Amino acid sequence: MNLDVIVSLCKRRGFIFQSSEIYGGIASCWDYGPLGVELKNNVKRVWWRDNVYLRPDMVGLDAAILMHPRVWKASGHLDHFTDPMVDCKACRRRFRADQLDATPWIHYCPATKGNKFEIPGGEPCKHCGARRTLCPACGKGELTPPRQFNLMFKTFMGPVEEDAAVTYLRPETAQGIFVNFDNVLQATRLKLPFGVAQIGKSFRNEITPGNFIFRTHEFEQMEIEYFVNPSDVIDGRPADEVWHERWIKERLAWYERYGIRREHLRLREHEKDELAHYAKRTADIEYEFPMGWSELEGIANRTDFDLKQHSKASGKSLTYFDEERKTHVVPYVIEPSAGADRSVLAFLVDAYREEEVRGEKRVLLRLHADLAPVKIAVLPLLKKRDAIVATAREIQRRLARRWVSAYDDTAAIGRLYRRQDEVGTPYCVTVDVQTVGDTERGEAGDGKVTIRERDSMEQIRVPITELETVFRELLTDGVAWSAVRARYPVVTG
Numbered sequence: 001m002n003l004d005v006i007v008s009l010c011k012r013r014g015f016i017f018q019s020s021e022i023y024g025g026i027a028s029c030w031d032y033g034p035l036g037v038e039l040k041n042n043v044k045r046v047w048w049r050d051n052v053y054l055r056p057d058m059v060g061l062d063a064a065i066l067m068h069p070r071v072w073k074a075s076g077h078l079d080h081f082t083d084p085m086v087d088c089k090a091c092r093r094r095f096r097a098d099q100l101d102a103t104p105w106i107h108y109c110p111a112t113k114g115n116k117f118e119i120p121g122g123e124p125c126k127h128c129g130a131r132r133t134l135c136p137a138c139g140k141g142e143l144t145p146p147r148q149f150n151l152m153f154k155t156f157m158g159p160v161e162e163d164a165a166v167t168y169l170r171p172e173t174a175q176g177i178f179v180n181f182d183n184v185l186q187a188t189r190l191k192l193p194f195g196v197a198q199i200g201k202s203f204r205n206e207i208t209p210g211n212f213i214f215r216t217h218e219f220e221q222m223e224i225e226y227f228v229n230p231s232d233v234i235d236g237r238p239a240d241e242v243w244h245e246r247w248i249k250e251r252l253a254w255y256e257r258y259g260i261r262r263e264h265l266r267l268r269e270h271e272k273d274e275l276a277h278y279a280k281r282t283a284d285i286e287y288e289f290p291m292g293w294s295e296l297e298g299i300a301n302r303t304d305f306d307l308k309q310h311s312k313a314s315g316k317s318l319t320y321f322d323e324e325r326k327t328h329v330v331p332y333v334i335e336p337s338a339g340a341d342r343s344v345l346a347f348l349v350d351a352y353r354e355e356e357v358r359g360e361k362r363v364l365l366r367l368h369a370d371l372a373p374v375k376i377a378v379l380p381l382l383k384k385r386d387a388i389v390a391t392a393r394e395i396q397r398r399l400a401r402r403w404v405s406a407y408d409d410t411a412a413i414g415r416l417y418r419r420q421d422e423v424g425t426p427y428c429v430t431v432d433v434q435t436v437g438d439t440e441r442g443e444a445g446d447g448k449v450t451i452r453e454r455d456s457m458e459q460i461r462v463p464i465t466e467l468e469t470v471f472r473e474l475l476t477d478g479v480a481w482s483a484v485r486a487r488y489p490v491v492t493g
């Protein structure tokens with residue numbers, strides 16, 4: 001599938017817009033529209049529910065984006081949070097030196113009178129056998145030697161732009177958790193192992209942002225720092241290694257639970273030479289995005305590096321008193337670090353389907369009901385019948401107290417269904433003549449409506465008075481559609 005299909009759907013239906021579009025846009029910045037904000041909030045909500053509310057060993061935190069500049073010295077970001085960058089001397093484009101070999105390149109081939117070719121990354125020219133040495137984008141300019149470029153955004157605090165006022169927009173949320181380790185411990189009296197979860201914005205001056213919301217300058221992270229007693233042993237193995245395994249399993253299962261197909265997920269171990277200097281082991285969960293397998297989440301064993309660094313730099317002890325061994329220990333930390341925006345992209349891509357129904361193309365997002373931006377759409381079959389419209393509006397108002405729901409009467413019913421399919425609405429409720437009756441003909445309504453399920457397109461006839469019970473089962477209690485359907489007459493057509 002082409003990423004452009006998702007980009008275009010997102011713009012057309014109000015999921016994601018380019019930032020500052022009326023001014024020509026700003027590279028790699030995106031705004032979440034009416035449906036996008038719901039989807040992203042839902043991703044964050046289920047992550048928080050599963051990792052904070054449903055676990056007795058986890059609590060939450062929301063630290064400030066701006067932190068004391070010494071945090072970034074102690075964490076190593078000031079000295080090491082860099083990427084090697086090269087510039088083209090001709091077109092001035094900038095590239096990450098470590099990604100050049102994998103980038104497709106433009107080549108003016110001398111063996112074919114200088115014809116221009118685009119050659120896949122890492123491959124030689126089929127005609128002259130040459131490999132890339134010049135700029136991959138313009139094919140003409142020489143590249144500068146690599147320079148280290150710090151990815152942190154610098155800013156000034158206060159009215160004077162002087163060195164003493166320099167601070168940074170955080171490039172990760174994790175450090176807010178480490179510097180609050182003792183505060184959380186004292187306030188909660190939690191026993192190891194325990195974890196702290198945080199969702200928030202991070203900023204990186206990426207050299208090569210791109211691929212829609214996959215890599216941007218401003219993004220949201222969903223991070224966990226899970227503290228483990230390094231002296232503990234579980235089944236004969238160091239506790240930190242066991243907890244690392246558990247978190248990898250749990251995080252893979254989480255993506256699957258919300259609808260990502262297992263064959264589109266894989267685990268990639270970091271090689272020894274790729275490991276961050278503080279990490280004992282790191283495994284990335286990768287997703288098969290339209291542009292290829294790429295990182296969705298990193299799960300690292302950061303050892304006691306961060307707490308020790310901050311303790312050294314701040315002079316404050318960041319330890320845990322091990323009652324059993326009567327000694328202070330510096331916990332090891334396992335860090336599952338996910339991107340909210342990257343997750344949104346993966347959920348969208350995985351949910352996207354094109355089907356043929358009665359000779360017509362049907363586009364649908366098979367989003368998990370917990371993630372779907374709108375849970376229920378209430379649709380009147382005939383817009384001109386006041387009783388139908390009034391009943392539909394009243395039903396929508398009632399359902400809206402519990403579930404995000406929409407009312408739409410701007411097209412014929414077939415069209416309305418297609419629109420809801422395309423944005424992933426799991427259920428549509430249709431009000432028709434039978435529901436309200438026909439006073440002119442002296443016919444009474446049956447007080448029943450049709451519920452249509454998105455994926456199967458099956459329809460059942462349900463009394464209005466039972467709607468809330470049915471949707472509580474389907475949307476809150478996780479009862480399967482087939483179980484609910486079995487209780488009601490099926491409507492065909």
Ligand code: ATP
Nearest residue numbers: 204214215216219221295296297298337338339342
């Ligand atoms: P990459 O190798 O893709 O640059 P990373 O290894 O630097 O990622 P981490 O520092 O491990 O990323 O950050 C954890 C998560 O935060 C990533 O798995 C990703 O989901 C998200 N993330 C990191 N950088 C960006 C970005 N520039 N835009 C969007 N999401 C990001």
